[in-house]
Amino acid sequence: MSHDKTMQPKSGKFDLGAIGRRDMLGLGLGFGLTTMAASTFGFPAWAQTDAAATPPSKPTGVVVVGLSQEPVSFHPLMPGVEVDEIIWTNIFSSLWVAQPDGSLKPDLAIEVPSVENGGIAEGGLLWTVRLRDDVTWHDGKPFTAEDVKYSLELINQEGFRSRTRVGHSLLGEITVVGPHEISWRMTEAFSPYLALLANTHMVPRHLLEGEADQNSTAFGGQPVGTGPFKWDTRTPGDNITLAANETYHGDGPYLDQAVLKYVPDMTSLYAQFQTGQVDMVIISGIPQNFYAEAKNLPDREVFIAPSGNIELVMPNLDHPALREKPVRQALYYAMNKQVIIDAIYYGVPTVTESFSPRESWAYNPNLPAHVYDPEKANALLDEAGWVRGDGGMRSKDGVPLAFQISTTTGNQLREQVQQFLMQDWAAIGVALSINNMPAAVIWGDFYVRSQFESLLVGTSFRTGVDPDPAARFASTAIPLKGGSGGNYMQWQNAEADALMKEGQASFDQERRREIYHRLQEIVREELPILPIWQYAPVEGYKKGLVGFAPNINQRQNAWNMGSWFWGS
């Protein structure tokens, strides 16, 4: 699960889910991903316009990538956020890489192990991977199976602050079969491990083994990998320069340098994109209010990048008023979604009724369309016994129809939406108040322990690239009630539970499509979430850049800088 907190605010404040925090391959629910991934999304062919251009024979040119957050965490096995992954995916290599179409492409490995090719044996308990023999670290040392063994062991090493041990904790004995072949045993079969390894980057044993404190190493400040780019220089608070790795084992790199430029203010970032000081704006994107203007910029490609995230109002169903379905329905009717999209978001995003992205095969296009109808909303509330009192605000049995809505402080567009909702909902007698908090506070216990009354949030309801939303909707996924998922609104619905259970067990895509269509209908009817629109970050790059390939299966679109080059 992931929660996109949208539209990064201006400088400084971190917004956990800056746009583009895509969901990577999911966790927890293991079943064959690879087979289905390919059919997850289809992509427009924008990146192919210049496909005819040929890359230069020798790395030339520079690309300046504009970011509104500063990459600071360079050790690929330690905690980090999307911007850090730009460093990881370009300096380091993983065994295989998730492609835009959802497939895994071998990188350090010669092939992706499978039951068919014998790489996964004994019912998923024994894995064997053969490695390329032509890979060298940026310092010239050869890459071997020892490095893989070291990397995997480091993740589980006591005291090492590894980002995650999901999957890795199931590792048993790791055997270096030969310099370029490794095998390991797992304590239980766990097929998502394949996908997890696509985002596990290998670190050099020869540089790290001697370090006394693995949490703080020279390597962490000056990473050495096997990727298409080498670490060059860093001006803290300003930029990081990567240089071409001419001995890269794959195709490319074609660029001489890649500069990651940190401009903490989205407006300034756009201004610098306009003036050409940065060649591209990704992740946080271009503020929507500039979209119309940006589209017409000469020599710039500006587009709405795909995203699986949905912007929505998330009610806490434990709230005395919000737990009532008519209340939620009335709120939904009284929400002028089109104005929000058109006026506040400049018409950039697309309105949606579903928790599923429209590109998904599981998307249900036949959901009842939302109508802005305050009359209907009033009628629903009247019927449900919420009567208007002094000042026109409703209450029932002494319970006022009042609740708070929260989001990250400083996110101006969301703040505007909140204020707009206040006015819309006040008209039907609902007293909404705003209680925003800094990101470090709101996404802590307040969120995961369901302490909020309602949230304005951008998040996704998938498991990796699979449409299964059980982690978000299942009644077993309520953390407050001992669950392990992200059902923070605390929705419980027997029919939905049953459907999701069936969906997880089935390998029949047609059957699953039916299941998820029905589930979407239930959610649309019950409104455990009030969907507004599907995410649409505005990204852009300078014309002439070839190879840019937005990848919904990565967390950032600079994942393949090694294949980029400037066309004529």
Next chain:
Amino acid sequence: MATIQAIPISRSFLEGAVVKRFLSHRLATFGLATILLLTLACIVGPWLLPFTDVYIDMMQRFAAPFSGWHVLGTDAMGRDTLARLLMAGRISLSIGFSAMVVSMIIGLCVGLIAGFYGGILGTVLMRFVDAMLCFPSIFLLLAISALISPSVPAIVLLIAMTSWMEVARVVEAQTRSLKTREFTLAAQSYGAGGFRLMLREILPNAVAPIVVAATLNVANAILAESYISFLGFGIQPPTPSWGNMLNSAQTYLTSAPWLAIVPGLAITLAVTSFNFLGDGLRDALDPRADQP
């Protein structure tokens, strides 16, 4: 022996002179007048306007100033900038005043106690003041703002907590000096106790610098509110304050500059006025001018 007549000057000489000196300070008079006008406008203004500060009209967004009914234009949600400016003034000015009151209370207590009793207690208190002053004010504001949820009372407290130290210093120095003045010694020698000395002898004579400090404190509190709001830790919408109006105007600096210019001018005007007022009061209350 003949009875000597007191110099025949009216009793209100002192007060009269202060008022006169103050009024002769043109900038201070300007400051006072502006403050009164601003306050009046913020209190009365919102009732006179045809728009409320929260009325959203998406059809009217980004109306330029002097176009139609919106004298100062509208913001990104079509709300009337003037109405918001005046409502924001209520908030910003009340924050300024309240923060001043709280910080004065803290500063007075600490300063009086430290200055009067001195010794270890005084040293400990004043070292604490010194330590607080080691933090650049904005750093301190931001660090503490992480502690609190940004409601109006919390912001008041936050600003007060970072601005009482100067007051404490001023009061401490005054107290220390007044404690050794002859009239205090005289009171001490006829048996006046500690509280009486502090409240009856020392405090009334420290009024001038305290009043000046209070005035300047209001100015600084208004500024501080705008800083924390600008940096995103301030008053949350929909409550408007001058600071958060500026904060949300940044995005539209190029397309709707008036959204940034108007509240900025309001802050500058209010703060300048308080500074002028403080300056004038300082001159008018200067104890040196009391003596022939």
Next chain:
Amino acid sequence: MATFLLRRFAQAALLLVIVSMIGFAILHLAPGGPLSQYAVDGNMTQADLDRLAEQLGLNRPLPIQYAEWFFRMLQGDWGLSYRDQQPVLHIILSHLGATLELMLTATVLAMILGVWVGTLGAVRRYSLFDSLATIGAMVALSIPTFWFGLVIIYVFSVGLDWLPSGNRYTIGDGSFLNRIHHLIGPSLVLALVSTAVWSRYMRSSMLDVINQDYIRTARAKGVSERNILFRHAMRNALLPMITIAGVQIPTLLSGALVTETVFTWPGMGRLFLDSISYRDYPVVMGILMFSAVLVLLGSLLADILYSVADPRISRQG
């Protein structure tokens, strides 16, 4: 002098301990924590977060965390950033250059302008120049720095396109001229308040001095007005300015934070803002301590300079 320094250092050390306690208490009492930024990362589970909290020692009682931090600090170990695991001191120092560049430029600008305006104002008291300077200084003290920065950007960058709207230099062009060009806007903005402060203090200090008995003495022995100003008055009037320079450091640091934000200047102020948002306690503590040290050093240096410049200060005490 040695005992004087020793005593001042001891006082400063004591103050730093108090400062660290205040800072530590404020930070660690705040809700939220450094792990919130990963709390919603799809690749990390609650188990991972709990493990990291344990590894970072975030679950231990506050006094113990403080004691550990304190004793490490005593050994010169400022700790590691939670975000990028780099040594805090290293991170601070790598941002310090930009901030110092800005602060020094602004200070020099402010000093020159402020002393000039203040002196002229005092010598020509109540003249038109003096009145304008007074009003100007008061307004300058009242303008929110960030707003002034925005106005500068709007007018000179967006409108006239004379100045860059931010950054320390253009990528790929780190030339001296390019840097100066980028420095103009932010240093002007930062210098604004200081100039006002300097001119106000200089004016009152100069007024004070030119009413002193020794100026009358100089006049009585026939010294020309020019020499009275430069030989007799200026040095005396500048003396208190040394102290002003010392106590200006906190104000400058505050101003730098805001200016850096507006002009996307990669300095310590912005690092602080980022670190506060991420609850990167070691870095925030580091910056608080570092700036406290700067502040104390500033006032210490001012005292030393003062005692060197003013023969009245006994250097024994």
Next chain:
Amino acid sequence: MKPSVPNPSASSDPLLLIDDRTVSFAAGKGWNTVVHGVSLDVGPGETVALVGESGSGKSVTAMSILGLLSARQARTTGRVVFKDRDLSLLNADEMRALRGSDIAMIFQEPMTSLNPVMTCGAQIAESLTIHRGLNRSEAHTETLQLFDRVRISDAARRFDEYPHSLSGGMRQRIMIAMALACKPSLLIADEPTTALDVTIQAQILALIKELQDEEGMAVLFITHDMGVVAEISDRTVVMNKGRVVEAGPTAAIFSDPAQGYTRSLLSAVPRLGSMKDRALPERFPVFDRETGVVQASADMPDTVVREKPLLEVEGLTTRFTLRQGFLGRVSGRVHAVENVAFTVRAGETLSLVGESGCGKSTTGRSILRLTEPDAGSVVLDGTDITALDSKGLRSHRRHMQMIFQDPYSSLNPRRSVGDSILEPLLVNRLADRSDAQGMVRELLQQVGLDPESRDRYPHEFSGGQRQRICIARALAVEPKLIVADESVSALDVSVKAQVINLMLDLQARMGVAYLFISHDMAVVERVSHRVAVMYLGEIVEIGSRQAVFGNPQHPYTKRLLSAVPVADPSRRRIKRILDSREIQSPIRDPGYRPPQRRFIDAGPDHRYMEWNDSWA
């Protein structure tokens, strides 16, 4: 009335002639005239004293001669002719060339009149380079000679010293050296000795006199001190309220003052030695200012109760510790009061005299425990004050009250005078609120103020009136002893006399005892029954006033007495004491042990301290 000036005795060709000078200061929108048509002249080599009380316009007149008043704030009319040049016609550069060369000036405050950041030598040399065009090394040599001329030893070292390291007397010598640098023919000395201790004053006066003789320069000496006038001037010009009242040869003015003002002024001046034959204190005669008619002054009754002492002070010691260094190591101690013992009987006035830093004020404060003494006992009426806890102290302290030197800071400016007097009554529960009002009126009447003025604030009163209010406040708690700490020192001569008369009247009426702390020997002679002379924290001589003044034993007492200028030109006593002995500091090393002192009886109720070689 306009007195006849110029004086016929002056040479027909005066060096300086001031003719009808008027000076006005800007006051709000108008001008406030402070000097009204003053005319006077100074002949070559002559010493003319310009004398008057504060506000008489004497200093302003002097400042206007050299055009030192700010043109923006002051407007002058009238001629000033110096060596036949009309100075009022000179332009700024010509005036500047004259200043410091042919006319030099020295000022009252030696502590602030020298530039603190320039070395003493450089400041003197500056005059030489400006007016005599000397180069650096010539100026240096010449400056060293000037140091010698003003009797500053070790000139080479002093040249590079900054003013702060010098005492007031030394600084005034530097000022004089600066003034002499260009051999002026006229020296204007504006209260040059007022801020100095009496022994230092004597040195400076002697120095000026001697230099004047050597150089043959004329001196215009501005002062308020009739004693100083009598000691040094040839002619005297008396000013009052901006006008010249009387002018003439000094001897004539003193022996036969023509104007009522002059007469009242002179009658208020105590003359040292005039009390030789009287055992009891004596009031000042009161003259009417305008008419000069004398009011008969009643003799003081003997108020002293001889049976048992009211106050017994034994072994009183107060030291201030100086700390420095890392751990606040004790670097020295100020031995402000060292083993002081004396007694005061009811109705008696004991004076503590001495120069600055001798510890007399600290003694007074230590007795009231306003400053905590380190050792010793203070027994008042049988109660040891030093043994009391803070509550007991508060109730006992009211038997002793204090009157301070500065009438401006001893009253709370934010409180009406009635309230100030009322407060002690209420604090000590001597009256309830309604009775207290009546008592306040009564007290105001006692000190000669209009009871109706009780609602006014201190700033509406003059200095003398304020001091009366302070006395009323002190009397409110019916004290047995009043410590008067330099209580009349800041007052003008005539006001001083009135306040002293009041104090004596109160003593006669109420039998209150005074501990009278003063540096003014002449006043002390007038008011005391007994006198204690203090030096460096110790009493060096104590005894009945007649014995101490008439038969001083300790060399310090002698020196002090001989240094006091006597307001009688026929008894000029300033000898050419050109020593430059300075008053020593009471700061000692931490290890310093005060020596055991032995006192010698010189007669009944007259003892002095045995002294060592340093006094020889």
